Amino acid sequence: MLRLALTGGRGFLGWHVRVLARALGWPDPVLLSGADLMDAATVAAKLDGVDRVLHLAGVNRGDPQEVAGGNVELAAALARGLRRCPTPPGSVVFANSVQSGNGTPYGDAKAVAAATLAVARPDLIDVKLPNLYGEHGRPYYNSVVATFCRLLAEQRSPEVHEDREVTLVHVTDAAARLMGAPDGGPWDSAMPGLRVGIRELADRLTGFATAYRGGEIPALSDRHAVRLFNTYRSHCFPTHYPLPVTRRADQRGELVETVKVHGGGGQTFCSTSRPGVTRGEHFHLAKVERFCVLRGTAEIRLRRVGDDDVVRFPVSGAEPVVVDMPTMWAHNIVNTGSDELLTLFWTNEIFDPARPDTWPEPVELTTAEPAAEPAVVPA
Known part of the structure; x- marks a missing residue:
């Protein structure tokens, strides 16, 4: 049982971390808001004696300068607080991206953020996450899966402008990896990925939606099929229920x-x-x-x-x-x-x-x- 502290705890990944902590019977995580991060003394006080800090906060969309500057400053603010912490956390984990250091403003900012945290905590656990999907993702922001699911829930059709392959990981698996959750539940901290083309993904989700509009359950052949279907259902609830x-x-x-x-x-x-x-x-x-x-x-x-x-x-x-x-x-x-x-x-x-x-x-x-x-x- 670990006492966690989270930045970005009210975001998509943060909510799934909090749900998994609830399932495991762990204490509710300590949440650090954006305002908290701007005051090193507040950060130090909130992190004092916790077992594990997960740095989830980040800027994913927007002006390139804001994306770059925001990700670097969030990491720097956390690092300042860590240095002032009377009883340092047992471990610090950074929710990095597989795009880290790829030459884009976002990717390069993620690499700088990791380096900044590593100066404050040389034992930093740097986890590079691929594309995450899951229940209650934010359309047009968190993932293409969330966008397609919302369109289908509104009885609209996904549009594929560029068909390319992506690797998708369910967000609960990512949460388990970041938390160091023990085995024994429907999560996999090895983060098994689904390699799928965007057009194939759109077709698969459309098939789910077509069957489900009549109350029928589509073929759920593997764990990713179940989780994709659950993601779609989260965008249908509660307005589509009860089903006749x-x-x-x-x-x-x-x-x-x-x-x-x-x-x-x-x-x-x-x-x-x-x-x-x-x-x-x-x-x-x-x-x-x-x-x-x-x-x-x-x-x-x-x-x-x-x-x-x-x-x-x-x-x-x-x-x-x-x-x-x-x-x-x-x-x-x-x-x-x-x-x-x-x-x-x-x-x-x-x-x-x-x-x-x-x-x-x-x-x-x-x-x-x-x-x-x-x-x-x-x-």
């Missing part, structure tokens, strides 16, 4: 199509809940999970990890719909009726008690909820 389901009835009764998976399986199970009972109170880092109430009435509640706002979906077996849980959102389902609740759950993978990808987290932060299930229970 096909319902047929005749003299024998009714049939509801809850899950259609292209080229894959997973696990389906049902549970009953007595009135007032809450199930869930956890989040997932990679698992795709679907809820469908078949009998009774309920409310599905979700909260993005690190945020306060709760999204609520009232659902009923009288008019079945499906709601898919976005990754890194705490979620639960509460029986709000006076009768027993019957809920169908589906996940894209068979439950593994040794690696459940189920991390306890209450949805409601200000009201007491019934005790959550153990983490080894799938839903």
Whole structure:
């Protein structure tokens, strides 16, 4: 269990670091704002005695001079604070770029930033990151994946102006590498990359979107397919939910199509809940999970990890719909009726008690909820 301090902790990579720290049960990281970095005494006080500092803050877009100057100054400000720290951090990690030193203003500034930090901390851990993608990336800024996903979520089409190959790494894998996270979860600190052409990426994401608009699950053949699909889903939430389901009835009764998976399986199970009972109170880092109430009435509640706002979906077996849980959102389902609740759950993978990808987290932060299930229970 490490006590972290982060610059850029509210950015894309920073949020994923904080979510992974929450999953691991580590203390909430100490965050250094841009204003904090401008005062060496404040930096020194905040870093005093922490185990690991992650320098994530940077300037990725904008005027070339601002990009170059901003990245160098952020590193210099952190270095000044490190020199004044009474109890120096155990380690300092720089989220560098594979573009470091490539002759561009951004790349050269990253190289200077690394050298600046290395003067203050000769044992600097310099991690050169490739293109990162993942849930809740900022379109037109963080990655082409985020841009394509947002366009598709808005039912627009990605445009490929230059088809070239890129290496993509999921941001949770990068977070694990920077944090020195132990093995045992759905992350890989070796940062396995997906080598893909831009046009192929656009076609792949378009296929996901086409299937998912009808509530169908596309083929999720490998871990990058799952994570790309989860990234797309993050841009659909919450406005695209609940998803309608096909319902047929005749003299024998009714049939509801809850899950259609292209080229894959997973696990389906049902549970009953007595009135007032809450199930869930956890989040997932990679698992795709679907809820469908078949009998009774309920409310599905979700909260993005690190945020306060709760999204609520009232659902009923009288008019079945499906709601898919976005990754890194705490979620639960509460029986709000006076009768027993019957809920169908589906996940894209068979439950593994040794690696459940189920991390306890209450949805409601200000009201007491019934005790959550153990983490080894799938839903």
